[in-house]
Amino acid sequence: MAQHPKVIGAMVDVAARMGTGAGGTRNIAGTNHPLVELERELADLHGKPAALLFTSGYVSNQTGIPTIAKLLPNCLILSDALNHNSMIEGVRQAGCDKQVWRHNDLAHLEELLKAADPARPKLIIFESLYSMDGDIAPIHAICDLADKYNAMTYVDEVHAVGMYGPRGGGVSEREGAAARIDVIEGTLAKAFGCLGGYITGSAELIDAVRSYAPGFIFTTALPPAICAAATAAIRHLKASQWERDRHQDRAARVKAVLNAAGLPVMPSSTHIVPVLIGDAEKCKMASDMLLADHGIYIQPINYPTVPRGEERLRITPSPYHDDVLIDQLAEALVEVWERLQLPKRRQQMAAE
C-alpha cells in the first residue's frame, strides 16, 4: 500500500516523537503491530474472539465495567463484596443500580437475582482468585445462576492468569468454565512480568468498549516493545507448565513449614499465604524487624487494603524459593512472633 515508505516512516515519526506521543492514542496513531499481535494472543489465551488492551489492569476494570454497564439499558450490577477497588470504582462510575452479594455466597447471589425483574439486564462481576485471602470463586456455580437468571458475567483473573490453567488461562481455564463467561479481565503486570491490562470477550462487546470507553479512547497506547515483551511471556507460559507446578509446590511447602511452626497461617487453596497479625502497628513492626534483623522483605498489609483487625503479612512464594530460604523464613517469623508477643495458631485452626 505504501508508495513512499521513507515518507511514511517520517510521518509516523511525527506521532512517535514530539507529536501525538510515544505511542499516540489507539484511535489516532497508537495501534501498532505488536499491540495487535498481543491482543490476538490474549483472545486465544482465553478462547475468546477478541481482546482489548488497556494501560493497566486497574484501568481495564475502571473503564471496562462502566462502559459495558452503560451499554445495557437499566443495567443492575451484582458485585462480590470482596471485589478489588478497581472494580468498585468501575461500578461506581457506571452510575447504575448495584447490589453487593456476600463474598462467594451463592445463596445470597441467587436471592438478589431472583428478586430482580427477569427482563432487566444484569451483570455479575467477581474475581476468580481473591488476592488478600487466596480463596477462589465457585465459577461454574456462578455461571449456572447467570444462565438461570439471564445475567452476563465478568470475571477478574488478575491473580490467576499465567499461574492457573493448562495454558495459563487462569482459574476459568482450569475449571473448563472460560467459555461460559462473557468477559474475562486480566493483567500483564503479575505472572507475565510486564505491564498493562486487558479484557477479552465477543467481537461485538470488545468493539463496543473500544468505541465508548473514555479511559481507552483518550489515553496513550502501550509502546511496541512492552507489547512484544508481554506476548513473549504469554507464549512461554502457554507452553511451559514447569513454573506453575513449581509455584504450587513452593506455596504448599511454605504453608506446611509455617503451620508446623505454629504460625497463624490463614487457610488458602492457592499460592497466596496470608499470616494473620490483626493489628496495624504490630504488622508494620513485624515487617520492619524481618527486614532489619533477618534480611527478609515481606510487606505489611493494612487497612484500606484489608479490613481493620485483619492486618496480615502476605507471603507469595515464587518458583525460585528453595527449601533453605523457606526454612529461614519460618525461623525469622517465629523469632519476630515471640518478640512482638503475637498470638500463635488457635487450636481449632491447628485441627483443620
Next chain:
Amino acid sequence: MAQHPKVIGAMVDVAARMGTGAGGTRNIAGTNHPLVELERELADLHGKPAALLFTSGYVSNQTGIPTIAKLLPNCLILSDALNHNSMIEGVRQAGCDKQVWRHNDLAHLEELLKAADPARPKLIIFESLYSMDGDIAPIHAICDLADKYNAMTYVDEVHAVGMYGPRGGGVSEREGAAARIDVIEGTLAKAFGCLGGYITGSAELIDAVRSYAPGFIFTTALPPAICAAATAAIRHLKASQWERDRHQDRAARVKAVLNAAGLPVMPSSTHIVPVLIGDAEKCKMASDMLLADHGIYIQPINYPTVPRGEERLRITPSPYHDDVLIDQLAEALVEVWERLQLPKRRQQMAAE
C-alpha cells in the same frame, strides 16, 4: 540495613515475580529506586518540592483531580471548556460543584470566581497548551485571578513538557509562572518518549494524594526500566535545547509552506498545525488518500476528539522532518484537497 542480601533478593523476587506483580503496588512493594529518582527529577523539572508518578497522564488527571478536590471541603472546581477528557472525568469523579469557563476567557473566569463565596475553596484547572487547536493559556493572568480570589491552580502541561521552557519544564517554565501554580501535571509519553504520567506540587499535597488516590494506591507501579528510561530522557531535554529549537523551526516551516499553498491552516502559536476539513467523512477520506496514494500517514481527527464540524488533519512536525519532506507533504495535501473539492483558505484567514 540488609543482613542477608541473598534472602532479601529472593523475597523481593516474591513481589517481582508471581506474587504481588511485576512491580507491585506503590504502598506494598512497587516503590523502586529508579522510580524515586524519577520523581525527584520531575519535582526538579517544575521547581516543586515533590512529585508523584502514575501509570499514565490520563490516570494522573483522573485520580489526581478528584483526590485533591475531595480534600478541600465543599470545593468548587472551575474548569476550562476545552479541557481534556481525563480532566473532565477527574472533575466528574470529584462529585463536587463545578463551573465551566469559556475557553481561555479570563473575563468569564473572573465572573464565576467573583460570584462564588469568598471563603469557599476553589480549584482552577486548565491546560497550558491545548492539543487540538495548538493555542496557549494565559497562565500569569489566570494566576492573578487565582491570587485575587484565593483559588488553587492545577495545570495540565502534557503537550508542553520537554518541548517548551529552557529546561523543558513546559509553558509555565517558559513564562516564569511555574512557582505560581499549585499543581503541575505532565506526561512521560509524548516528548519524553516513554510512558506514565505525574503531578508535582508541595510535599503536603503530594503526600495527601499518595495517601488517598485509589487510582494510585491500588494499581501496579511502573517497572524500574521504564522509570530509568524516562529519567534519562528528562535529563537529556533539560540540558539540550537543540530539539526544542529545531521543533519550532520545523513547525514554522510547515505552517509557512501550507499557508503559501492556500491550505486552511488553523492559526496556532505552537508546534501543532491543524488543517481544517469540517466534515468527518472527507476527513477520513483525505487521511486514507494521503496514505494510499502519497505514502504519508496523517490521522483524521473527528468527533468526539473535536466538536462536529471542526474535523481536521492535525500535523505535528518533529525535529527530524526536513524541507523535502515538508514540500512533499504540501504537494500531497493540495492534490487531495483538489480531488475531494475541499475549501481552500478563506480570504480573511489569508490576510492574517
